[in-house]
Amino acid sequence: MRRFTVFHLSLQRWLGIVVKEFIQLKRDRLTFGMIIGIPIIQLLLFGFAINSDPKHLPTAVVMAEASPFARAYLAAMRNSDYFDLVGSVESEAEAARLLDRGDVQFVVTFPPGFQRALVRGEQPSLLVEADATDPVAAGSAISVLNHLGNEVFTPDLPGFHPQGKQLIELRLHKRYNPEGITAYNIVPGLMGVILTMTMVLMTGLAMTRERERGTFENLLATPATPLEVMTGKIVPYILIGLIQVSLVLLAARWVFDVPMLGSLVLLYAVVLLFICANLTLGITFSSIARNQLQAMQMTFFFFLPSILLSGFMFPFRGMPEWAQVIGNCLPLTHFLVLVRGILLKGNDVSLLWPQVWPILAFMAVVLGVGLKTFRRTLD
């Protein structure tokens, strides 16, 4: 009788292959760690950190009069949990600066004579300016504000308002992105995400490739110093990064009609800084990783929190404190604020420093680790 050997399955052979695969998996510690680590990290991030209904948004107040009614309104805002009053400022100009810097999400302005107008039933106006660069982040807080007026003042002013009439007029200014177009927020953000992905990965592979092919030994046998090798390998990728950014910017301008209020030179300067930070990380990964697979895994391990905790996909202020601390360590978080600030708010150089120094600090730390692990000698 003829056997159909194609379909014949030897249990012993098959088990042999399964066992070998498990043994190899066990030996590759990093892969093993990723298998365990990735689900845990994703669970923690998705489960606890991500919240698309952000509360406790920082809010500044401009008080032209400190009347009991104004205070009552502020107290109600605080009690709604959506607003954290971070302080009152003297002038509109100062408030605008806070918004530009991204220090506050809302500015509430009580006009002079607010209480008198309210008591007389004259429907005083309350000016609320919102930073709407990310439409999602401000959305639910704004809808809460809409009801707040009547809820606060009706018990104190019974009979003053006919059914359906608003006691105060809420004048809402959605700054920077009045129509709430998500592309305005997403497209500049994508620039950062694309750069993070490609820059870290490509440089990560560049060095481990040398090690895997054995050409690294040749490089080490020459008088080349670690600094020369590291920086020399970085430069081509800086150019690639700049090309990527230009492509995204062209698309943003001509396809998505994203406004570009700030200086392009400034934008490219910021991009350059961000590219360097990512390349430094890539080079450091590659001096730690033993092969290209490990370098890719490390990149992925960094990319995941970068996307989820930077404020790219989910509102940064919606995250709990600990997640914000992690997010603040990532260069992407600061880059997003910088790019949105320059493109959508037209920020100038004077407003950038609070986001620039964390990126510089990140770079310094990573470069330090990289130079330390870079094996000048093979041991």
Place this chain on the structure above:
Amino acid sequence: MELAIDVSGLNKHFGDKHVVRDLSLQVREGEIYGFLGPNGSGKTTSIRMLCGLLTPDSGSGRCLGYDVLTQSAEIKRQVGYMTQKFSLWDDLTIAENLDFVARMFGMRGRREAVDRALDDLGLAGRRHQLAGTLSGGWKQRLALAACLLHQPRLLLLDEPTAGVDPKARRDFWEEIHRLSASGITILVSTHYMDEAERCHRLAYLSYGNLLAAGTASEVIAAQQLATWELSGPDVTGLGEALRQLPGVEQVASFGARLHVSGSDAALLQPALERFCRERGLRLAQVDSTLEDVFIQLMRHRPDPFEAAS
């Protein structure tokens, strides 16, 4: 005579493995020095320590007059190191590889040097060919040209002829001798006995220990190994029986001949004579070869990792 390499007491550990143990080596300027030993015996590690790629854990010494512990940058500039595995860039052309190496050494007159190297190699016509597409022999020649580019005073060659055909191997050794004649010192590690015999002097390294050093005949003489050749119609199956005889330490087959060696000639000779008389074999004393001597050295120093397992 000046010493190009003069080190003593070099030690290197990787984790808890003691890879090189108290290595002392004196190589004279302009000589070809052979470096022998079984796989994993620390040859590559020793070479890497000499050219500044690895820092010794302890020991001291000078290479080309520079301190091996503190002046690795100066050493690298004057040493050409050819790695065991082809380690130039497969995805660069022949000319691009040479040009890159020349830049790494900060050479003046780079273009001329590269052109000259290509002409010497006979590769000028194929300068735009990718290095990865070269055959084993050509890769080896290119690697040698690359490490000669900056005109080093010392060449360290780590098993340069592994996987290369006999013709290319012979050409390679002719080149080595030419270089030696022009005053370059050459340290070469190898497994091939014919190559070992082409060296001016030899060292035998076994699992971190330097067991023998000197010219080929000095190394052979020092072991005091006696060897006999047995020949006859049917010697092939006799190995096992011979190993049982008193004084027999090695039996090696060479087609229709057997070589039997032992360090106690007085014990071995009568036993062999009787053995051959009984079976009608011819017996003749021959000179011990380098190979016999090295096998003997390996027998006395078993692989520590094998022994442990």
